[in-house]
Amino acid sequence: MGISGAVQWWEEWQLRVLVLGSLLVQWLLFLSAAHRKHAIPSWFRSIIWLAYLGSDALAIYALAILFGRQRRQDCSSGQGNSILEVVWAPVLLTHLGGQDCITPYNIEDNELWTRHVITAVSQITVAIYVFCKSWPGGDKRLLQAAILFFVPGILKCIEKPWALNSASINSLVSPAPRRTTNRESRINSLEDYVQKARA
Template identity: 40%
Template sequence: MAGGLVGLLWEEWGIQVPVLLSFMLQVFLLTFAGIRRRKASAVLRLVLWLAYLLADSTAIYALGCISVTSRSLEHRLVVFWAPFLVLHLGGQDTITAYALEDNRLWLRHLLTLVVQVLWTAYIVYKAMAGADTFLLLATMFMFIIGVVKYGERTWALRCSNMANIRSSLKKVGVKNHWCGQLQGIKGDLDQENLLLLAHSVFDISKAYMVDSSVEVAPSPSDDDSTGLVSFGWKEICTLVELELSLLYDILYTKAAVIHTWYGLFIRVTALSTTLAAFLLFQLSIKDGFSEVDITVSYILVVGALLLEIASVLRSIGSTWTCDLIHSRKWHRLLHMAVSLRRCVGAQSYRSWSGTISQ
C-alpha cells in the first residue's frame, strides 16, 4: 500500500520536485553564500557545502527527467523548464567555487556546459515542434540567456584560477594607483573610502597571493605625504581586511567577470530577456496543460526574473562599481553612490571576523 502511494506521488510529482528543488537551491545560494566571508557555524557551512554540491546534480537530474516526461502530451509544458535548469547551472553571482580546487577544474565545467547545452537543445528541438509561437519564443529566450550565464560561470572559474591570475598580471603589469585614488575622496577615511583605496592597490595584493615576480610600477607621487605611512594602525589593519575581502570576491564569486563591460552587458541583457520571456509566457496558449505544470512554470519564470533583478541591484551597488566610477573620475556620481551605500550600511557585509570559512 505504502509502495503504491509512493509510486503514485512520484508519477504525479517526479519531475516537478527536482525542478523546484533546483530553483530553491539557487535562492539559498544567492542568500547565504556570503556566510563564508565571515566566521560561520559548522552546521551552516555544512548546509552551504551540500547546497553547492547538490545544485548542479539536481539540475542535471531534472534535465534527464524532462527528456522522458516531455513525450507525454499532458506534460508538454515541462520543455519550457529545460532552459531554466541550464540557467541554474550557471549559478549565482555570490558563489562559483567552494574551494580553490574548483577553479582549477574549469575545463571540466566547460565540458559539462557543452554536453548539457547540446542535450537541452535536442530536448527543445524534439518537443517544441508545433508548439505555441509565444511559448516557443519564451523558451528560446531563456535558453539563450541560460547558455550565456552558464558560460559566464565557466569563464569566472577560469579567471579565478591562480595560474590565470598570475599570467594576467605578467601580461598587463602591476600598477600602483595609490595616490591617484586619493583624489576625489571627500571626508574622513571611513570604511567606504578605505574600500576605494583597497581597490587602488588590489593588483599588488593579487601579485602577493599568487607569488608573482612581476615588479610593481612606481606611483607617480611616491614622495607624497598621503602614502601608506601616513595612516594609523587602525586604518592599515582595516585596509588589509578589505583586501582579503576583495580577494575572496575574485576567488570564490563571479566578481572577476561581473564588473567588466561584458559582465554589465550580460546583467542588462539577462534581465530584459527574462522579462520578455515572462511576458511571452503570459501571452501563450495554455489550454491542455496541467494546472500544476502551469504553476511551476510561473514559479520558475517569476523566480528567474526576481533573481536577475537582485543580481543587477547587487552589481550596481557593489564597491567594484564605485571603484569603476572613481577610476573614470566621475566624482559627483561617486559621492552619491558612496553616500547611498553609507545610508544602507552596505559596507558591513565586508567586515572580517578573522577567518574565511572553507
C-alpha cells in the same frame, strides 16, 4: 497508500519536485552568498556547502528525467507531455549556470575549468534537444519565453568555466601583458624617427 502507490506518485510528480527543489537550492545559495564572508555557525556553513555541491546534481538529474521522458515518448509516439515541460529545459539550464554571487569553496575547484567546459557543452546540447523534442509548435509566445530563458541560460553555462579559468592559479600567477600608453607609444615612435634621421 502502499509502495506501488508511492512509486506511481513519484513517477508522476518527480519532475515537478526536482524543478522546485532546484529552484529552492538556487534561492538558498542566493540568500546565503553574502553570509559566507562572516562568521556563521558550522551547521549553516555545511548546509551552504551541500547546497553548492548539490545544485548542479539536482538540475542535471531533473534534465536527465526530462530527457528520458522525451525518449520514452519517441518510442511510444505519444504526445503526453505538459506544456510546462517545454520551458523547464531552459530553466534548468539557467540553474546549471549557478549563482553569480557565490564562488567555489576551494581554489582547486578553479583548476577544473576544462571539465566544466565539456559539461556545459553537453548540458546545453541536452537542454536544446529536450526543448526541440517537447516543442508542440504553433504558440509563438511560448517560443519567445523559452528563448528568453535559453539565452541567459547558455550565457551562464559558458560564463561559469570562463570565471573558473580566470581565477585559476595559472592565470593568477602568469604575468599579464604590459600595455603601453599613448604617451609611451608616441615617445617610442619619436625615438624611432630620430634614429632613422641620424642614420
